[in-house]
Amino acid sequence: MEDAEECITGLCLGLGMGGYVPKKGKQKENRPVLDLAFELCPKGEAINLNHDKVESTDSDNSNTNNNNKGCRKKLRLSKDQSSMLENSFKLHTTLNPVQKQALADQLNLKTRQVEVWFQNRRARTKLKQTEVDREWLKKQCQNLSDENKRLKKELQELRALKVGPSSPLCIQLSKTATLTMCSSCDKLVKLNEGNNNIGLEGTN
DNA sequence: TTTGTCAAGCTGAAAA
DNA sequence: TTTTCAGCTTGACAAA
Numbered sequence: 001m002e003d004a005e006e007c008i009t010g011l012c013l014g015l016g017m018g019g020y021v022p023k024k025g026k027q028k029e030n031r032p033v034l035d036l037a038f039e040l041c042p043k044g045e046a047i048n049l050n051h052d053k054v055e056s057t058d059s060d061n062s063n064t065n066n067n068n069k070g071c072r073k074k075l076r077l078s079k080d081q082s083s084m085l086e087n088s089f090k091l092h093t094t095l096n097p098v099q100k101q102a103l104a105d106q107l108n109l110k111t112r113q114v115e116v117w118f119q120n121r122r123a124r125t126k127l128k129q130t131e132v133d134r135e136w137l138k139k140q141c142q143n144l145s146d147e148n149k150r151l152k153k154e155l156q157e158l159r160a161l162k163v164g165p166s167s168p169l170c171i172q173l174s175k176t177a178t179l180t181m182c183s184s185c186d187k188l189v190k191l192n193e194g195n196n197n198i199g200l201e202g203t204n
Numbered sequence: 205t206t207t208g209t210c211a212a213g214c215t216g217a218a219a220a
Numbered sequence: 221t222t223t224t225c226a227g228c229t230t231g232a233c234a235a236a
Contacts, residue, residue: 074211074212074232075211075212075232076210077210115224116211116213119226120210122225123228124209
């Protein structure tokens with residue numbers, strides 16, 4: 001089995017039958033290649049050596065074209081395999097070696113395949129989350145922008161009013177305190193009895 | 205034909 | 221040094 005796999009891999013890589021072309025023209029040795037999950041297919045049919053037969057597709061012309069050179073069929077995980085992986089992912093998004101091996105045995109896959117599935121699954125999750133975050137930030141930005149516009153408008157309206165003790169802007173807070181706007185610094189000011197002014201907050 | 209999805213390839217960084 | 225992960229890329233395949 002492993003000899004056959006090496007042979008197939010060699011064919012696929014050597015003949016350029018798809019797959020990543022290493023920049024340095026060399027494959028890392030401790031990285032097992034999994035393109036070998038399929039035998040060289042006779043005609044439009046690939047056999048998943050790890051699991052079950054993969055359906056052939058009539059539209060798969062490239063397959064027949066590549067018959068003589070060997071072919072690389074895409075592995076499709078079965079529904080059962082996918083759902084079990086999903087369930088496992090819900091429990092823990094990363095696996096320790098023992099869990100990985102157990103899951104691989106259970107699914108009749110290689111540990112590397114399980115590992116790759118989890119890596120890709122995490123990437124997809126992150127991508128989705130990034131998209132969600134982006135939408136949320138966009139919304140927040142819009143809200144802040146609207147609020148900023150509203151406040152600017154309000155400020156303009158306030159400035160348009162003549163500020164002073166007798167102006168409409170001068171709000172009676174209590175018998176002893178009055179809220180007014182300082183004409184020099186544009187700040188809301190609380191006027192207490194005896195002229196103890198307390199600045200409240202800047203308005204610009 | 206184009207586009208989207210997904211398994212699997214590689215690289216580089218971090219941790220043990 | 222080895223292992224594991226994230227990130228990016230490739231190629232097969234299906235659907236539009």
